[in-house]
Amino acid sequence: MNQPFHIMMLGVGNGFIKSTYHNNALIETQGKRYLVDCGSLAWQSLHDIGLGFDDIEGIFITHLHYDHCGGLDEAALYGAYAANRRMKLWIPEPLKGLLWEHCLRGTLENVVDHKLALEDYFDVQWVEEGESFSFVPQSVNAAVPAIEASCSSLSAHWIQTLHVPSKFSCSLVLNNRFFYSADMQPDKELLVELSRQGVEVFYHETCFGHNAVHSAFEELCQYPEEIRRCMYLMHYGEAPRDLTESDLQGMKLLRQHEWLTW
Numbered sequence: 001m002n003q004p005f006h007i008m009m010l011g012v013g014n015g016f017i018k019s020t021y022h023n024n025a026l027i028e029t030q031g032k033r034y035l036v037d038c039g040s041l042a043w044q045s046l047h048d049i050g051l052g053f054d055d056i057e058g059i060f061i062t063h064l065h066y067d068h069c070g071g072l073d074e075a076a077l078y079g080a081y082a083a084n085r086r087m088k089l090w091i092p093e094p095l096k097g098l099l100w101e102h103c104l105r106g107t108l109e110n111v112v113d114h115k116l117a118l119e120d121y122f123d124v125q126w127v128e129e130g131e132s133f134s135f136v137p138q139s140v141n142a143a144v145p146a147i148e149a150s151c152s153s154l155s156a157h158w159i160q161t162l163h164v165p166s167k168f169s170c171s172l173v174l175n176n177r178f179f180y181s182a183d184m185q186p187d188k189e190l191l192v193e194l195s196r197q198g199v200e201v202f203y204h205e206t207c208f209g210h211n212a213v214h215s216a217f218e219e220l221c222q223y224p225e226e227i228r229r230c231m232y233l234m235h236y237g238e239a240p241r242d243l244t245e246s247d248l249q250g251m252k253l254l255r256q257h258e259w260l261t262w
């Protein structure tokens with residue numbers, strides 16, 4: 001059996017709204033905490049619940065928008081100059097080069113201190129599409145026989161999903177049964193296929209109103225009922241005040257700073 005894990009949204013907003021922060025998640029399993037995405041408000045959101053850099057083991061990044069990776073500069077500099085620790089970073093292989101050259105180099109390159117690459121700040125693991133990786137280091141499972149170890153950690157793999165055309169973005173599957181969409185346009189066929197493969201829970205982004213690079217709530221309402229009943233919505237910012245349970249069509253709204261266990 002895979003380990004159950006706890007997950008909390010650090011925000012359920014989008015790149016523009018301030019009240020509900022960015023759509024990033026905090027995961028806890030076996031006493032270790034990890035981030036899925038680290039936008040520019042992630043550290044503020046963690047601070048709001050009494051957590052900080054030292055409480056986080058590692059970060060997975062889905063794509064290169066500031067509301068998903070804009071907090072990496074702070075993590076890098078704090079790790080290098082305040083905590084003396086290179087945080088673990090899982091990055092999809094297609095972002096190799098791009099994350100440093102296009103996002104971080106301007107802030108982080110320091111010739112005097114010999115900090116010239118992403119690896120000078122983070123313990124980086126590049127991950128291919130579909131490749132299984134574990135959030136919890138094997139050493140944590142030292143007492144567990146090897147054959148059980150692979151099943152007793154939180155396993156993950158990413159699949160490419162469409163957000164902004166021509167720009168890489170991906171979603172995450174945990175323990176082969178939990179889907180985390182990151183930002184994406186609607187892809188009903190993908191969810192139906194994942195459900196067929198055994199995925200039981202879908203954390204899915206949405207927005208109220210049309211947006212060309214996101215999944216409008218109205219479009220998710222067209223998904224099969226058996227999928228909608230497994231869907232937990234995020235990235236919505238602020239839901240319409242008059243939204244009723246029946247309007248949600250079986251889907252549920254995730255709330256900022258609320259733990260759920262899967």
Ligand SMILES: O=c1ccn([C@@H]2O[C@@H]3COP(=O)(O)O[C@H]3[C@H]2O)c(=O)[nH]1
Binds near residue numbers: 013014065067212213
């Ligand atoms: O090609 C683009 C890129 C971006 N945007 C907007 O910028 C926003 C950034 O935050 P977000 O990812 O939550 O939502 C995005 C969209 O609203 C867009 O409409 N088309």
